[in-house]
Amino acid sequence: MMRIDTSGLDPFAPFTSASGDVYGDVLSVPSFELPRTTDFDGFQKKSVQMVKPAKGTTTLAFIFKDGVIVAADSRASMGGYICMSIVYLFFLHRTMIAGWDETGPGLYYVDSEGGRLKGKRFSVGSGSPYAYGVLDDGYRYNMSVEEAGELGRRAIYHATFRDAASGGVASVYHVGPNGWQKLSGDDVGDLHYKYYPVIAAPVEQEMSEAPSA
Numbered sequence: 001m002m003r004i005d006t007s008g009l010d011p012f013a014p015f016t017s018a019s020g021d022v023y024g025d026v027l028s029v030p031s032f033e034l035p036r037t038t039d040f041d042g043f044q045k046k047s048v049q050m051v052k053p054a055k056g057t058t059t060l061a062f063i064f065k066d067g068v069i070v071a072a073d074s075r076a077s078m079g080g081y082i083c084m085s086i087v088y089l090f091f092l093h094r095t096m097i098a099g100w101d102e103t104g105p106g107l108y109y110v111d112s113e114g115g116r117l118k119g120k121r122f123s124v125g126s127g128s129p130y131a132y133g134v135l136d137d138g139y140r141y142n143m144s145v146e147e148a149g150e151l152g153r154r155a156i157y158h159a160t161f162r163d164a165a166s167g168g169v170a171s172v173y174h175v176g177p178n179g180w181q182k183l184s185g186d187d188v189g190d191l192h193y194k195y196y197p198v199i200a201a202p203v204e205q206e207m208s209e210a211p212s213a
Contacts, residue, residue, distance in 0.1 A: 058127035058159040058166040061096040061107055063120045064141055064148045067176035068098035068105045071152035073127070073160050073188065074168035095124050098175045105175070127159030127166035134158050145174055149183040157191040 037043045059072040097108040109122045121139065123131040134155035143151065149172045156170040170191060172183040 058123065058125035058131055058156060058163065059096055060121075060123035060128070060131045060135065060152060060155055061098055062122070062135060062139060062148075062152070063105050063107050064143050066145050066148070067100060067174055068107050069148045069152045070096055070098050070173045070175065071156045071170065073156050073166045073170055075160075075166050096122060098180075100175060100177050123155070123159075125159075125166065127156075127163030130162040131155040131159040145176075145183075149174065153184060153186065153191070154195070157188050157195065160188040161192065 057075050061070040095110050099106045109117045138151045152172045153170050160166040169185050170188055171185045174181055174183050
């Protein structure tokens with residue numbers, strides 16, 4: 001496996017004296033592994049298409065006791081990039097990176113400039129203010145997977161209801177210690193009637209003909 005030396009990009013990389021002694025807490029040169037492929041240019045092209053950015057959508061994610069819930073609408077989608085290994089699992093959807101390692105669940109938001117921010121709850125996109133309102137009101141750390149999935153679903157629905165740029169299908173995913181799975185994918189039009197069922201208005205008084213004399 002080829003490895004690329006990135007120490008020149010790391011401001012905290014270790015430095016050595018003339019005798020070759022290493023100073024600092026980090027004793028190895030930072031590096032990352034390249035994919036196993038003979039056609040790296042082709043791999044890059046496919047990867048770009050796989051995670052091609054898109055605009056005009058709502059995506060949210062939050063950590064709870066059993067992992068991470070990721071939910072999004074389908075009005076505009078960049079797809080998902082999923083990578084698993086023996087020890088670590090990562091789930092990348094749009095600008096959210098959710099995963100699980102030996103420390104437990106993790107969640108990061110990556111902005112358009114490449115900045116990374118770690119947190120417990122995020123919502124991005126044009127409908128995110130409406131999604132945040134639902135999340136802030138209903139979030140509890142000790143929710144079950146079903147309860148957490150429903151919270152994510154409801155938050156996406158309300159974002160699509162208020163935001164014209166969001167819509168389509170509300171998809172909900174769960175990232176846990178054993179991998180990730182899709183919990184649901186519901187048309188937001190159907191969800192509207194689930195949350196706001198149509199109730200026939202009662203008839204207060206029926207008109208009838210007066211009896212003939």
